[in-house]
Amino acid sequence: MGTAADEFTLYDLRVEVVEGRGKMICNHQLGDYFELRGEDLSLPPGQTFPLYPLAALLPLLPAKQRRTHPNDWMTTDTDIACPDPHCGAIFRITRIGETRFHHADVTAVPLPSASSASSASSEPPTSSDDKR
Ligand SMILES: [Zn+2]
Numbered sequence: 001m002g003t004a005a006d007e008f009t010l011y012d013l014r015v016e017v018v019e020g021r022g023k024m025i026c027n028h029q030l031g032d033y034f035e036l037r038g039e040d041l042s043l044p045p046g047q048t049f050p051l052y053p054l055a056a057l058l059p060l061l062p063a064k065q066r067r068t069h070p071n072d073w074m075t076t077d078t079d080i081a082c083p084d085p086h087c088g089a090i091f092r093i094t095r096i097g098e099t100r101f102h103h104a105d106v107t108a109v110p111l112p113s114a115s116s117a118s119s120a121s122s123e124p125p126t127s128s129d130d131k132r
Contacts, residue, residue, distance in 0.1 A: 002102020
């Protein structure tokens with residue numbers, strides 16, 4: 001069970017088929033979408049999403065879930081082309097909200113404790129014995 005001290009937030013994402021550059025070949029329609037909250041991907045009831053564009057989108061999603069520098073292209077660029085060269089679909093990744101998580105709820109790896117973190121950044125010894 002997490003505490004306030006181990007909170008962090010991730011963006012919730014929506015990936016939607018938006019107007020493309022020509023005919024759509026794959027089994028996706030304009031307006032089809034999926035959403036991602038944390039590690040959980042969800043589709044509207046009855047809607048499917050083809051495997052190959054999903055595979056192209058997957059590497060980008062963890063970065064889009066996290067805060068990125070305002071100048072980073074990962075912040076500004078939202079549209080991803082379908083990997084089928086004959087398909088005109090464009091997928092738009094939108095940050096639709098934020099979800100708060102607790103470190104302890106999502107990993108078995110402990111956070112470094114406050115005491116070990118301060119000892120890791122220990123200050124240099126004082127110069128009382130600095131005799132030359
Ligand atoms: Zn496609």
